[in-house]
Amino acid sequence: MRPEDNSLALQVDLDGAWPWDALDGVDLFDARAWGPRLRFTAPRDLIEKFYAEISPQLAPFTLSGSGDFHHLSALWLRRLSEPVTLVSFDNHPDWDRRPPRWACGGWINRALELPTVKRAVVWGCGNFEFEWPHRWFANQAAVRAGRLEVRPWSERLSLKVRGRWPCVTRENWRKEFSKFAAKLAGQSIYVTVDLDCLREDEAVTNWEQGLFLAEEIAWALRKLRSGAVIVGGDVCGAWSPPVYARWKQKFAASFDHPKLAKADGTTARERNLRALRTIWPALVSGE
Numbered sequence: 001m002r003p004e005d006n007s008l009a010l011q012v013d014l015d016g017a018w019p020w021d022a023l024d025g026v027d028l029f030d031a032r033a034w035g036p037r038l039r040f041t042a043p044r045d046l047i048e049k050f051y052a053e054i055s056p057q058l059a060p061f062t063l064s065g066s067g068d069f070h071h072l073s074a075l076w077l078r079r080l081s082e083p084v085t086l087v088s089f090d091n092h093p094d095w096d097r098r099p100p101r102w103a104c105g106g107w108i109n110r111a112l113e114l115p116t117v118k119r120a121v122v123w124g125c126g127n128f129e130f131e132w133p134h135r136w137f138a139n140q141a142a143v144r145a146g147r148l149e150v151r152p153w154s155e156r157l158s159l160k161v162r163g164r165w166p167c168v169t170r171e172n173w174r175k176e177f178s179k180f181a182a183k184l185a186g187q188s189i190y191v192t193v194d195l196d197c198l199r200e201d202e203a204v205t206n207w208e209q210g211l212f213l214a215e216e217i218a219w220a221l222r223k224l225r226s227g228a229v230i231v232g233g234d235v236c237g238a239w240s241p242p243v244y245a246r247w248k249q250k251f252a253a254s255f256d257h258p259k260l261a262k263a264d265g266t267t268a269r270e271r272n273l274r275a276l277r278t279i280w281p282a283l284v285s286g287e
Contacts (some may be wrong), residue, residue: 037245039243058076063236066236088122093138094108109142124152124210135164151165171243193237195236221279
């Protein structure tokens, strides 16, 4: 998996989720000392200290570890100087307005605070966060203003809730996505892919998983590239054993995470590498 220009990409190892040679010839930033402190949630001063250390190394495209670190995508976005539409493939909307401020479940709000992010659109989500009363914790102001859009799976929502959101189905999502991509023609976009948007037989993650196939994400990325300009992006969401630095962080994470069977590390790596080999070339070069 070699991008056209190795300077385009950076692998950030926070948790050992990927082998160090997951991306051939790409620079590696060893952030394992930071991982337990940043996982799931982190105080603002720690986020800024991490950003000060890593920012000189950042590249347009980033591979990081577990989806527990998805809030760091809001840091990867800081390097952009032009207006972009943020396109996210994720089983979760990550729109929660509740404290803590920096957490993987609310990072979309940090992205929308950046002057370069015009709006964010999340594809492939569909979990309890769309149901009552959880949906009231969403960034409703951004939704009403059209700066935050979600395209959840109809199959994952109750009949009562489906009418509240512009749902897609397994039968019509490609048609709907093609119309979405056409409207982005000529625009700059940033794409983030959380592997928990994939089916359980396609990836192993630390969270509940969605309905996409890896090849379908690659198709969607190529569809975006056919008209828009992908100026940056990242992939996260690979499984790793959870390790935390603070007891409050560990308690909050244990409360919020689903109760999943313990994953086999070897199986997780093999499955996730297969998904990465399909998704990464389409993200970086459109192959």
